[in-house]
Amino acid sequence: MEYVPNIEDLGRARPDLRGLEFVAAGGFKAVFKASVGDRSEAVKVIYIPPEAEEDSSREEIVARVKREIDALRLCRTKCLVSLGSLELQAVAIGGRDYLIYSEEFLAGTSLKSRIEGGHRPDTAEVLVLARCLLKALREIERIGHIHRDIKPANVIALAAPRRPFVLLDLGIAFKLHGTELTARGGGPPGTLLYMAPELFRPDYRDALDIRSDVYSVGVTLFEYAAGVHPLARRGEDVGTTIYRILRQPPSKLRDLRPELPERLCQAIDRCIKKRQALRYRNPQALLDELEGLT
Amino acid sequence: MTVLAQHGHQPTDKITRGLKENVISGVIFSARCASPEKARTLISEARLVGADAEILLDPEFYATRLIGTPNCQLGNLEGWPYFRAQRRRDLVKTEAVERVLKSAREAVSGFDVSAHIAPNVYIPQSFDSMEAGIALNFIEQTKPIFAGSRKLVYATLAVDRRALLSPEDFRSFLNDLTGLENPPDGFYVLIGGGPLAERSDLAQSEVMDANVIGGWMLLNFILSLNGFRVVNGFTDVLTPFLAAAGGQACSTGWWSNLRVFSMGRYVKPESGGGQLPTIRYLSKLLLNHIKITERYDYGVLVPGIVNRLSYDGVYDNGSPGRTEEALQMWEALTSLTQEAVSGNVENDLAALRERVTQAGVAYTQLRSYGVTAGYEITTEYLDQLDGAIDAFKRLAEL
Numbered sequence: 001m002e003y004v005p006n007i008e009d010l011g012r013a014r015p016d017l018r019g020l021e022f023v024a025a026g027g028f029k030a031v032f033k034a035s036v037g038d039r040s041e042a043v044k045v046i047y048i049p050p051e052a053e054e055d056s057s058r059e060e061i062v063a064r065v066k067r068e069i070d071a072l073r074l075c076r077t078k079c080l081v082s083l084g085s086l087e088l089q090a091v092a093i094g095g096r097d098y099l100i101y102s103e104e105f106l107a108g109t110s111l112k113s114r115i116e117g118g119h120r121p122d123t124a125e126v127l128v129l130a131r132c133l134l135k136a137l138r139e140i141e142r143i144g145h146i147h148r149d150i151k152p153a154n155v156i157a158l159a160a161p162r163r164p165f166v167l168l169d170l171g172i173a174f175k176l177h178g179t180e181l182t183a184r185g186g187g188p189p190g191t192l193l194y195m196a197p198e199l200f201r202p203d204y205r206d207a208l209d210i211r212s213d214v215y216s217v218g219v220t221l222f223e224y225a226a227g228v229h230p231l232a233r234r235g236e237d238v239g240t241t242i243y244r245i246l247r248q249p250p251s252k253l254r255d256l257r258p259e260l261p262e263r264l265c266q267a268i269d270r271c272i273k274k275r276q277a278l279r280y281r282n283p284q285a286l287l288d289e290l291e292g293l294t
Numbered sequence: 295m296t297v298l299a300q301h302g303h304q305p306t307d308k309i310t311r312g313l314k315e316n317v318i319s320g321v322i323f324s325a326r327c328a329s330p331e332k333a334r335t336l337i338s339e340a341r342l343v344g345a346d347a348e349i350l351l352d353p354e355f356y357a358t359r360l361i362g363t364p365n366c367q368l369g370n371l372e373g374w375p376y377f378r379a380q381r382r383r384d385l386v387k388t389e390a391v392e393r394v395l396k397s398a399r400e401a402v403s404g405f406d407v408s409a410h411i412a413p414n415v416y417i418p419q420s421f422d423s424m425e426a427g428i429a430l431n432f433i434e435q436t437k438p439i440f441a442g443s444r445k446l447v448y449a450t451l452a453v454d455r456r457a458l459l460s461p462e463d464f465r466s467f468l469n470d471l472t473g474l475e476n477p478p479d480g481f482y483v484l485i486g487g488g489p490l491a492e493r494s495d496l497a498q499s500e501v502m503d504a505n506v507i508g509g510w511m512l513l514n515f516i517l518s519l520n521g522f523r524v525v526n527g528f529t530d531v532l533t534p535f536l537a538a539a540g541g542q543a544c545s546t547g548w549w550s551n552l553r554v555f556s557m558g559r560y561v562k563p564e565s566g567g568g569q570l571p572t573i574r575y576l577s578k579l580l581l582n583h584i585k586i587t588e589r590y591d592y593g594v595l596v597p598g599i600v601n602r603l604s605y606d607g608v609y610d611n612g613s614p615g616r617t618e619e620a621l622q623m624w625e626a627l628t629s630l631t632q633e634a635v636s637g638n639v640e641n642d643l644a645a646l647r648e649r650v651t652q653a654g655v656a657y658t659q660l661r662s663y664g665v666t667a668g669y670e671i672t673t674e675y676l677d678q679l680d681g682a683i684d685a686f687k688r689l690a691e692l
Contacts, residue, residue, distance in 0.1 A: 198469075207466070209473050249691065273691050277468040277516045285521070 003047035041084035079136035111152035150216035218271020295537035300547035320348030355413030409446035421467035458509030480523030508685025511539035528555035538642035
């Protein structure tokens with residue numbers, strides 16, 4: 001990942017960022033932990049490839065980052081990550097162009113790590129996670145966006161009872177009314193394993209609505225509760241996984257976690273229906289369904 | 295699930311007796327069969343008999359597409375202020391749709407209905423059509439326009455059977471329908487498919503097709519899953535199937551053209567009428583309407599063919615009248631649905647499949663006694679009903 005800036009170069013370019021530590025990288029984005037003023041924050045550094053050398057144009061990348069920041073600024077829930085103190089700026093690091101801004105730093109574990117570690121949540125924990133994700137999604141819906149990349153790697157479990165789970169990364173969030181269709185060539189609009197079937201269609205933008213996120217929430221909840229993905233099998237090729245997502249019925253959560261309440265299992269299973277119209281019409285409908293479950 | 299009467303010509307005392315004797319839970323009046331004044335009176339009379347009855351009025355706006363065609367028979371429809379010919383290219387404009395909805399709302403204002411049924415166009419062939427777009431626009435504007443009426447409002451969804459046979463367009467339409475931001479409280483669903491022969495019943499109509507019925511069930515399932523009340527018109531023996539899929543009300547009338555919906559009902563038949571149809575008996579076991587003579591003959595051979603419900607007495611004592619024929623049908627449909635539908639979709643589908651099997655067994659028994667006339671034709675609908683359960687399960691991802 002040569003686009004990830006060298007930590008020393010980053011420190012030289014931004015001496016105001018102290019105690020830099022590399023956290024993670026993916027896509028064109030790298031995340032570092034740093035002290036910004038007196039706060040520990042997650043500094044996001046986004047590589048902007050030179051024009052015509054990559055399939056994403058500079059304008060699209062800049063627009064996407066601005067969209068993410070604008071969306072986060074509008075959201076008012078502790079179930080979503082919040083912005084840090086570093087405003088969006090362009091910066092040259094080691095002769096390359098980057099954008100840089102910060103979010104709050106969340107000291108926790110991703111759901112992905114927990115799943116890989118064999119964590120087996122009880123009913124109460126699955127319900128807390130479901131409510132957190134749905135409240136985050138309800139807020140994203142309120143501001144007229146869809147997230148498009150809800151997955152275990154983008155959910156952080158914190159050791160704070162008042163803020164147990166936080167959804168991250170609105171990097172590919174889509175504003176339902178007004179976002180230009182990007183020219184990004186052929187890439188999937190999300191992370192394949194968590195993408196709703198309709199997003200595999202060439203005309204997916206016509207079908208795009210909050211129910212695509214409801215699907216991803218369902219897959220995330222299923223995988224966290226069961227320890228396995230409802231459709232994909234370990235080690236299989238991408239084509240087979242896509243076929244399963246498009247054609248095959250998913251496993252039933254109740255078969256894998258019979259001790260969980262039937263209503264909860266059925267609710268999560270319903271999120272993973274292939275037809276959008278069979279899923280909950282919005283996050284609130286699922287929150288209502290979970291009402292009273294403990 | 296409730297069984298309603300589908301109002302039509304020559305209602306006589308069928309509806310009032312049906313309400314009084316509790317074999318129906320309500321009625322869907324027809325604007326075609328009653329002028330605005332008459333409809334107001336009919337609704338008030340029905341309300342007097344059934345204070346809690348579900349009383350609705352179908353504005354039948356979808357029949358405007360036949361205005362001006364030769365041999366159209368629109369009855370009282372042209373006396374309703376909203377019932378005016380509209381050019382399709384005008385109806386793509388929201389203002390035109392709003393005008394129709396407002397006119398319909400004003401026409402029924404003050405009617406003592408349980409909920410209003412809003413007008414809509416007919417989707418003739420495909421959900422990927424201009425009419426489907428217009429229909430969605432009607433549905434989207436329904437709630438805001440009727441908001442001041444202080445009653446629930448149901449959008450009409452009148453669709454030709456052929457539209458249900460194109461899965462991709464159907465899927466897209468359902469996504470759009472359930473994604474509307476300000477939807478109505480419910481839907482009045484009509485699936486159109488002409489009878490194959492004059493005065494034939496649903497069992498021998500174009501609707502009796504596994505994929506059509508499966509699609510109709512899916513429509514009920516998805517709409518109810520999304521929190522809408524679903525009232526189906528012209529359902530006849532499909533009533534328990536639609537109820538199992540989530541439909542809350544089904545409506546059936548006394549003539550064969552009130553048991554299966556067809557746009558052909560707004561066109562005069564070439565034969566020009568003639569003899570009244572034979573009085574029939576709805577056998578719960580056979581899931582079919584049989585002739586009175588068949589009831590007597592078959593009932594001796596396979597006793598289960600006779601329902602043994604309260605209106606059987608009328609048939610036991612000779613030839614019933616038209617009113618008793620209707621009351622018997624509603625009683626049998628209500629009983630059949632109550633027995634087969636519990637609210638658990640998987641269990642109900644299994645129960646319905648068993649019902650279809652038992653109907654087939656009964657026909658097989660009849661054949662073993664030498665009753666072979668038209669066996670294949672008579673039992674074809676059972677194959678379609680059986681296939682409909684499979685089609686629905688596949689479509690609904692059950």
